[in-house]
Amino acid sequence: MTPAPPTDPPNPPLTRxxxxxxxxxxxxxxxxxxxxxxxxFTVANIISGLVVAAILIAVFPLPPVTFAGRLHPVGMLRFWVRFLSDLVVASAQIAWLAFRPGHVPRSAIIAVPLRVNTDLNLTLTAEALSLVPGSLILEADRDTGTLFVHVINVGSLDGVERFRRDVLALEARIIEAIGSADELRRVRANPDPTPPADLEGAAT
Structure with missing residues (x-):
């Protein structure tokens, strides 16, 4: 009788x-x-945010999202500076599209497989993308770690590829801000992964 292959030990319970x-x-x-x-950014918004967060965690408990990394102050600063810059630039671009006469912007649904497939990374990357005008998360596939994003004013394959690289750069900034050493290694070892053919975005 062939002995059963060894199984991985269960994850130890989290400490307090x-x-x-x-x-x-x-x-x-x-x-x-x-x-x-x-x-x-006001004191009232911060206090109300704390109240809402406490209610969500207490009343609607979800499976725990384990934070395996640590805060990196330089990476955190770099993320916020670039994120706020993207907000300003994207808002100006959307305003220009709204008032530009005779131009009908094309859009695309783009699939972007992330390199760090964790619930926390998927959530943070999706939230950051959705908060920037011009992009909206349609679906997040937890099995493959893929985000499906609707993007406005993308009318060519070059534009699709450029947006995909921007999403991967955003993911890298998030990992550099709060990622673990293993996550940092994965992102730096694979700076520009090529998406599978069936996940490539198509302009519509």
């Missing part, structure tokens, strides 16, 4: 410190999204 760390990270992310949605 790890549970509190994950809660702090979840609350911080929820408050940041809340403030960005309101568009004003």
């Amino acid at each position: 410190a790890a549970r509190w760390r994950n809660r702090v990270v979840a609350v911080t992310v929820l408050v940041a999204v809340w403030v960005l949605l309101w568009g004003h």
Whole structure:
């Protein structure tokens, strides 16, 4: 009789410190999204964001999203500077499209497989993309770590490829801000993965 192959040991339960760390990270992310949605960094928005985050965590408990990385101050600063810059530039571009006479912008649905397939990375990358005008998340595939994004004013394969590279650059900035050493290695070892043929975006 052939012995059964060894199985991986179950994941050890989280310690109390790890549970509190994950809660702090979840609350911080929820408050940041809340403030960005309101568009004003005020004390009232921060307090209301804390209340909403506490209610969501207490009333609607979800499977824990483990935060395996750590905060990198330089990477965090780089992420926020670029994110705010993208907000301004994208808002100006969308305003120009709205008032540009005689121009009908084309759009595309683009599939972008991420390099770090975790719930936290999928969520943060999708939120950051959705908050920038001109792009909207249609679906996130947890099995493959793929985001399907609707993008306005993309009318060529070069534009599709350029947006795909922008999403991967955004993912890299998020990982450099809060990623683990293993996640950083994965992103840096594969800076520009080529998407499979059946996941390539097509302009419409």
